[in-house]
Amino acid sequence: MNCWTQLSAMLFAQFTGRDSLRDVVENFNSKKHHHYHLGVQPIKRSTLSDANRDRPVAIFTETFFYLLEKIRGQLGKKDHSEMVRLIDSSTIDLNLKQFAWADFRSTKAGVKIHTVYDPHAKVPVFFEISHAKVNDRKVLEHLPVLPEMTYVFDRAYNDYGWYYMLCQQNTRFVGRMKGNAQYEIIEEKAVNQPNLLHDQVIKLSGLAGKKCPQNLRRITIIREEDGKELTFISNDLKCEAQEIAGLYKSRWQIELFFKWIKQNLKIKQFADRSENAVKIQILVAMVIYYCDWLKLEVRARDLYKGLPSLSV
The missing domain is CATH 1.10.10 (Arc Repressor Mutant, subunit A)
Known part of the structure; x- marks a missing residue:
């Protein structure tokens, strides 16, 4: 075949x-x-x-990235507000008895999809499949990093060496800060919003400081929905604290993406049980996602071209 x-x-x-x-x-x-x-x-x-x-799964991965290039050709030049990438992963649960190769707990099995998502275009620009037990930080070395881009992620990607690499690549990042992080405060910025507790310029100390000697931003807010305190870390020392917090809030879009593909693509039940077959089925599902995106984009463009020009 x-x-x-x-x-x-x-x-x-x-x-x-x-x-x-x-x-x-x-x-x-x-x-x-x-x-x-x-x-x-x-x-x-x-x-x-x-x-x-x-x-080889690589054949289907190449198909995925071929379609991604087609999509990039449709997107054209971006303005600054569109240069945001959301990083996250999601686990697809499997039956341990049927998929023993994917065990990650004593009673569970699963695979994890690692994604970099473009919230403006609503498409993943990076997609990798691993065993569910693979730590998210293990995938960082594979993630594409582009200058002047903003990367948003949660605490699972807390890697100070990677933070410093992002700084060196002239990118901006916004992540969640771990509660046990050691740091010294360089500057206390004015706090003028009711839900803003702290806005500080900090320098990491200890081993973290050796891995990332860059001055960073520490922002703590109270989330309006439930009153929970959230602390963010960023290398953006200039923008308003609320803007940085708003970037982190945009992560809900990648969570919606994961929810949508699990509900609408066939990636929760598998026709074959081998590891290779599971990865192929997921990649084929993403090929369909891209094809649908391209179809809708062409339709929208053709509709726009067909609209009569208006003169005042």
Whole structure:
């Protein structure tokens, strides 16, 4: 089975919501009148299973990034407000008995999807799949870092060496600060908002200070919804504290993205149980997400072109 036939079959499984390989194969083969136009042949269950188990995931990853480049071509030049990236991960739970290779607790199994998300375009610009037990910080070395971009993330990505690298790359970051972080206060800024407790310029001390010798910003607010104190860390020493806190609040958009793909794409039930097959199914789901994005973007552009010009 060649790559195109495998991709076609797995796309078909996503579009039609098939739960098992047998279900995929029987229904795919029943659409023989479409095979000629797709350039595929009827498939066998064993052949598709072998392809899902053995074919390198990298092929499907390349398809993902090929479509990402297509999307970047549609986006055009960005203004400063659009140069924000949200970093987070989400776990997909699996049955431990069926997916023993993915164990991460005594009674659980799962895989984790690590994502860098563009909240303006509403698309992931980086996507990596690992075992659920992999620490989020392990993925930092793979994340793309672009100058003048703003990166927003939670405490799971607390890595002072990485913070310093972001500073050196001329990027801005906003994250949650750990409660046990050691630091000295360099400057106390004026606090003029009712929900703003602290606005400080700090220098990390101890080992953290050796890893990141840069002056940083420490901001503590009271969240209006529940009265909880949140402390942020950033390398932005100039912007208003509320703007920095607002950037962190924008993380809800990547949480909505995770929720949407889990509800609308077939990534919670898997047609095959091997690690390779699970990763392929998730990547194929993301290919569909990108194709839908491109379809909607082209539609919107064509609609805009079709609108009559207005003169005053």
